Amino acid sequence: MIEDRNHNPKLLIGIAGGLIAVIAIFLAYQWFIASNVENSPTYETELTTPAQVKAKPAEAVPLAEAEPTQKLIEEDILQAPVPENASIAKEEIAKLDDIQLQLAEQENTLKAQHADADQLLKLKEEQIKLLEAQLAQTH
Structure with missing residues (x-):
């Protein structure tokens, strides 16, 4: 004890x-x-055109906050001179290919979101019809 x-x-x-x-x-x-x-660190890819190489890089805008009329690429890229150095030209081509891939991915994502939104609208319409039918039966 x-x-x-x-x-x-x-x-x-x-x-x-x-x-x-x-x-x-x-x-x-x-x-x-x-x-x-x-x-x-947050990993953000920065896309630069030949005209932007010497300029300050633009800040990344999240997709949700992007305006629908925002330019994805600069128009002056078509008139930019082709670099004489082959390695610089290959880098520019690689950058443009990356931009093209990102734009294609963004397009696919937006199409998928649009299809999902359409499907949600249809489901909500069906739900409203069912709720209206239930309300009509109770009265």
Whole structure:
């Protein structure tokens, strides 16, 4: 009986200390993850034309905030002189190919979003008709 009384406070302190250690580790982990997310670099691709190489790069606009009349590429790219150095010309061609791929991907995404919106509209119309029919039956 006397041994149980002597060991109980130690057991209670050990359990409390273990719980505090687990909570401290959890909070440190959350803090570490949050600081990594804030410090992690965001990867944004910058598209430049020959005319923009010497100019400051434009800031990236998220797709959701982009205006529908926004120019995706500059019109003066067609009149830009072709570089005489073959490696620079290949880089420019690679950049233009990347732009073309991004535009194609964006077009496919927008078409998919448009199809999804049309399907949602049809489903909402059906839901409204069903709700109107249920309302008509209850009255």
